[in-house]
Amino acid sequence: MSTKLGMKHFWPFFWKLANPKVFMRWSGLCLPWxxxxxxxxxxxxxxxxxxxxxxxxxxxxxxxxxxxxxxSAFIAINGYFVMxxxxxxxxxxxxxxSVLVAKASAPIGMTMTVIALTTGAIWGQPIWGTYWxxxxxxxxxxxxxxxYIGYVALWAAIDDQDKVADLTSVLALVGAVFAVLSRYAVxxxxxxxxxxxxxxxxxxxxxxxxxxxxxxxxxxxxxxFGLLFLTLxxxxxxxxxxxxxxxxxxxxxxxx
Amino acid sequence: xxxxxxxxxxxxxxAYGITFLLILIISxxxxxxxxxxxxxxxxxxxxxxx
Numbered sequence: 001m002s003t004k005l006g007m008k009h010f011w012p013f014f015w016k017l018a019n020p021k022v023f024m025r026w027s028g029l030c031l032p033w034x035x036x037x038x039x040x041x042x043x044x045x046x047x048x049x050x051x052x053x054x055x056x057x058x059x060x061x062x063x064x065x066x067x068x069x070x071x072s073a074f075i076a077i078n079g080y081f082v083m084x085x086x087x088x089x090x091x092x093x094x095x096x097x098s099v100l101v102a103k104a105s106a107p108i109g110m111t112m113t114v115i116a117l118t119t120g121a122i123w124g125q126p127i128w129g130t131y132w133x134x135x136x137x138x139x140x141x142x143x144x145x146x147x148y149i150g151y152v153a154l155w156a157a158i159d160d161q162d163k164v165a166d167l168t169s170v171l172a173l174v175g176a177v178f179a180v181l182s183r184y185a186v187x188x189x190x191x192x193x194x195x196x197x198x199x200x201x202x203x204x205x206x207x208x209x210x211x212x213x214x215x216x217x218x219x220x221x222x223x224x225f226g227l228l229f230l231t232l233x234x235x236x237x238x239x240x241x242x243x244x245x246x247x248x249x250x251x252x253x254x255x256x
Numbered sequence: 257x258x259x260x261x262x263x264x265x266x267x268x269x270x271a272y273g274i275t276f277l278l279i280l281i282i283s284x285x286x287x288x289x290x291x292x293x294x295x296x297x298x299x300x301x302x303x304x305x306x
Contacts, residue, residue, distance in 0.1 A: 050272065051259055061261040064268050068275045111282045119271045126264055228279070232286050239290040242297045249300040 018095040020241045027234045038231050042224030049217035056214075065123040066210075067218055071225035073116035073141070073182075079109030079229060080144060080172075080179040083151070087169035097241065099165045102172060103155055104236025108229055110148035117141060140181040147175030161244070 017023045049067035056063035086102030089095050120138070121131040132138065151168055158164040210218070261268050 046272075051257075055262070061259070061264045061268050064261075065271045068271055072275070107285075108282060111278050115275050115278055118274050122267050122271045122274075126267055232283065235286045235290050239286070239293050242290075242293045246293060246297045246300055249297070249304055253300070253303065 018089075018093070018097050020097055020245075023097050024238060024241060027238055031231070031234050031238075034227060034231050034234065038224060038227035041220055041227055045217050045220030045222075045224045049214075049221060053213055053217060059127055062123055062126055063214065065119050066214060067221045069116060069119040069123060070218060071222040072112045072119065074222055075225050075229045076109055076112040076116050076141070076144065077179050077183050078226075079105050079112060080148070080175065082233070083109065083172045084176045084179070087172040090165055091169050091173075096165075096244065097237070099169060100240035100244070101233065101237045102169070104233055104240055106148055106151045106155070108232045108236070110145065110152060112225070112229070113141065113145040113148055117145065137182065140178050144175065144178045144182050147171070147178060151175070161247075 017026065046067055050064055053064065055061045082105045083102045086098045086100075086105065089098035090102070117138075124133075125131050151171055154168050154171060155164055158167065
């Protein structure tokens with residue numbers, strides 16, 4: 001009942017955010033609070049994980065890399081889904097704000113992919129004895145990174161805003177396959193060195209495959225990375241909306 | 257107080273160092289571009305209203 005009531009109010013509000021003025025007003029109001037929460041959650045999660053958790057019996061102190069690797073991989077994949085949703089809304093409803101949100105999401109997701117790949121390689125060397133293997137999950141993650149690069153490069157290559165929005169949206173939708181593969185590669189192919197998922201959500205309930213000592217700071221780090229993504233996404237989307245307005249004003253000045 | 261990271265100290269500290277560096281770089285770039293565009297837009301709006 002309350003969920004239905006919440007959804008009844010959520011969607012009209014969500015569609016209102018497609019109006020740049022409404023988006024700027026609401027994001028401006030929320031941003032300081034989200035920044036404060038980001039610093040709090042990320043700081044607490046990482047300090048807790050690095051300083052206050054014990055070493056793992058098999059992996060030693062390398063287990064502390066989990067507080068960076070898992071959250072960054074989580075955001076790398078879900079950041080891509082934000083891009084896909086923004087692109088879909090653009091293609092279906094032609095809402096500029098949605099495609100600008102997708103555009104702002106890409107460099108953040110790309111950075112998170114680099115963090116996940118780098119920390120994974122650093123972690124893999126002492127545990128697996130190698131920095132890299134052509135494991136399904138690692139390979140699909142590398143391809144996801146290449147899609148991020150392609151998406152960002154395409155935005156930079158074409159001046160016509162509507163045309164580049166169309167092209168990048170199609171590219172994002174094609175790359176969604178690899179975002180899904182990165183997420184479910186361990187389940188699809190039961191092979192490779194990479195371990196199974198650390199945290200899974202089943203029937204709306206999170207299930208953990210690690211000890212509570214590691215899970216609690218990990219969860220806080222994941223929330224912190226999620227909030228960092230949201231902070232940068234809002235800053236980036238606000239900048240893109242302003243940049244579009246600037247382009248219009250400068251175009252009018254040139255016509256005078 | 258720095259925890260004892262044992263024989264994996266280099267791996268763990270480099271993972272944290274690279275992550276913090278990348279997060280700082282992306283945050284700085286977003287903040288700087290936001291500031292530049294905001295200033296340029298304010299100047300353009302002022303010219304339009306003048």
